[in-house]
Amino acid sequence: MRQATDRLEVRTQRQGLVEISDAVADWVARQGMTDGLLTLFCRHTSASLLIQENAAPAVRGDIERYFARIAPESRDYVHDDEGPDDMPAHLRTALTAVSLSIPVLGGRMALGTWQGIYLFEHRVRPHRREIVLHLIGE
Template sequence: MVFQRTLTFKSPGRGTTNITPDIQELVAESGVSTGTCHVFVQHTSASLMLCENADPDVRHDLETFMQHLVPDGDPMFRHQDEGPDDMSAHIRTVLTNPDLTVPISGAQCDLGIWQGIYLWEHRTHQQRRRIIVTIIGE
């Protein structure tokens, strides 16, 4: 069986949004009890991550690290058509993941106790993000 839906999220700007409950809801709706769930963000300046869901400092520290690694407005970037966070957001996406695949067991994503699925927004301003969720299994 194959089940596919598109979700839309409004990100508040740079940072992470926990989308685990939305993904788990789709897995339940799909009727698949064993299989895989593929999650794909349709944008070049946002990504997905499987990350610790207990301590928000982990996601804060990841963002701090990324700001150090790929600063906004670096003069070496030629592409800044949409502002100083434009090229840095594209680089952050290339360095991270536009998609994730997680196993489904017992009709839910079989995540570890401390794992959550997050949309990681790399632009500084609010955005609307489309995510395609494809569930395959039985």
């Protein structure tokens, strides 16, 4: 049994979904493990991780609009230290996930045909986000 860890920096330009599947797949391939379990962990409280369809761009837009409706930007929140997108970003993170577990089979992530891994940026302005990668396997 072996382990590998690393950090992936993702630069976001705006609120929304940023696909990171290729960067993660490249890292997994470089580890040389055939079978195992990959864990991804987002080290932020205003960004999250999703596995979602990566074929139709309309899916990303619909997801982004849905979260804008259920956790809208507003000056009505008590916590608004960094502006009107501050508390909604925390709510959106609470409704999604900051970690994912993905099986690795045959040296590749066992994602479905249309599945991609996304960092979901919940803040309006650009950020540098850090994702911790941990692979355990053989």
